[in-house]
Amino acid sequence: MSKSRSTNTKKRTSNGQRVTIGGVSGIVIVVIVIVAQYVLGIDVLNTDDTTAPTSAPVNIGGSTTTTLTAIPGGYDGGWFQLYFTQPINTEDESRFTGAPIENAIIAAIDGAQKTVDMAAFEFNSQPITDALIRADDRGVQVRVVTDGEYGLEDPETTLDQLEDAGITVNSDGNRNAYMHDKFFVIDGLYVWTGSTNITHNGMYNNNNNAILIRSTQLAQNYTDEFNELFAGQFGASSPGEIPNPDIVVNGTQIETFFEAEGNASNGHDLPTRLAELLDEAHTVRFMAFVLTRTDLMDPMIERAASGDLDVMGIVERSQRSYTKSMMCAGLQVRQDGNPDVFHHKVFIIDDDIVVMGSFNFSKSAADNNDENVLIIHNAAIASAYLQEFQTRWNEATVVSASDLNCS
Structure with a gap:
């Protein structure tokens, strides 16, 4: 099984664009939150995040008061958005665009202020490719980790466009295993994850699910994992510690x-x-x-x-x-x-x-x-x-x- 190359990290500075993710909050609220969160250093976005006991996990789902609001392709729960693909079974990528799950990722990237980290097993969505390049152009640090064979070596990949734009794309090289993750971490605050490959098939033809969660603690978990992957630590040899399990x-x-x-x-x-x-x-x-x-x-x-x-x-x-x-x-x-x-x-x-x-x-x-x-x-x-x-x-x-x- 052939895997491919990795490149060196490129750092960029932020220009302070505001976060806008699928209508979770209004502009005024977002501005207030950003000032408190990033200027004053106050974690106002997750004031009730606390570490649950690791020795005896408590099933508290039945007592939650989460209210789901229907949105295109899924549900909004306030602190999360949940999506399910709606397969249309087409290979016509030029004609069929705008799937809710694809639009949600684009909105998250377009709202990024400082950082976008993406771990993607496969990648050929042109609209998401364009969104990542836009983020890089406005000074957001964009980093990518992918699979050597199904990422960089895929003839349909658009990862080469990211590399041409100066975005660092690292792979897991030559090994008999997969970098099978599909997640984004945005501004150390939002995590997007699920079964959905960032491809036309993944979002338009296959049955998949994905969730976007607002949590600094969860983002810390995923950022640490991304940093390990970005540094070339893959598979069972990667460190097993999770900051907030x-x-x-x-x-x-x-x-x-x-x-x-x-x-x-x-x-x-x-x-x-x-x-x-x-x-x-x-x-x-x-x-x-x-x-x-x-x-x-x-x-x-x-x-x-x-x-x-x-x-x-x-x-x-x-x-x-x-x-x-x-x-x-x-x-x-x-x-x-x-x-x-x-x-x-x-x-x-x-x-x-x-x-x-x-x-x-x-x-x-x-x-x-x-x-x-x-x-x-x-x-x-x-x-x-x-x-x-x-x-x-x-x-x-x-x-x-x-x-x-x-x-």
Whole structure:
């Protein structure tokens, strides 16, 4: 597997443009916030961010009062925006533009004042490319990390345009693993993450999800991870410390995980933590591009057989063979109905907890790749994901017994 080069860091100065992200706040409020946050050094944007106990995570999602407001392509929760792609299955990139999820990223970049850090497995969105170049032109420091093969070596990539503009693009070079992250950190305040590759397919043809969260503590986690990647520390050899592994943002507990290094801050890796949550669950809904881990599937099969667990799942059609054991055991697992790619990587647990990010539920994701995952304890966010699940469930199909060849 061929990977490619990296370049040296280029630093730029800020010109003090204001942050504008999808109508989260008005101009007057934003100006006041910026003065307090960046001039006076007062963290007025997340006054109720506190560190949750790492030894005994508390499920507080059911007690939150988050109100979701429908916006194009998703939901606004005040301190976050959540998006789901709406596949139209087209290769005509010149004709089809303006997807809500793409527009949201552009708005975030256009509102950046000081810094934009992007970790992207794949990248060929021309509108987002243009937004990053605009940010660089007005003095925002823009840094990029990508995968050597699927990023820099992709013949359709627009990363070369960023390099031509003088933006530093580093890759993971030649290694038998992926820099599989898909996240942005903006001004040390906003984090964008999810399953969505920053490509035409990712935003227009595939089923994906993404969330934009306003939190200085979460941004610190992702900035530290980005700095490690930017310095060439990839995979399991990357440092495992996370500054704020468990935080509370506006009453919502959020756990952060980076793989393949695990979480040295509390001794957990993602598969272990996910197994714990599944072992305690009463209901599970999952949407998975790929699910190959028997340490997750076998306990679900056993608990479902005993009546202790209600499980429903959707898997990418081309990857369905890996979940044969679940289908043959009679669990409600369907293959997706998208003629392109079903790319979600989501577990929804007890209508209250959402596991989401770049992480495919596989051995390579846990042991070799660079991945990021959030575990969000919030019933309103879980409800939004359940609506997406139900929509995709209605499109999905049952795999016939003859196709399964259960033995």
